[in-house]
Amino acid sequence: MFDAETTALLRAVLEDVCESVSCYETAARTHVASMILEAASKGETSVDGLKQVGRTALGQGPILRD
Template sequence: MLDPETAALLRAVLDELCENVPRLETSTRAHVASKILEAATRREWTVEDLKAAGRQALEGKPTMWR
């Protein structure tokens, strides 16, 4: 379980990175969130590390139609 400060940090990073992602695109937001959380579990705690993981997830986001 994450402490409240860490959870707030991860949420803030997610919200910032997904500000242009519609709320209904839950799969994209979930993908980004999972990559941010993975970075956090690898002890990549700086805000820039977390944002980099999230940006990388957005660049490689899964799409249904190609």
């Protein structure tokens, strides 16, 4: 697992990337979170890099909008 500082960073990146995604769109948020966690586990720790991974995932993820 990640230390508290890294966990806080990952959470902040997720919230920033998903700011326009409803909190009820759990599939999209889960997909983005999964991709961010995967990137972090492979060594990506820069905010910009993690945000890019999250944005890419958001564009590819299972988003169900009305």
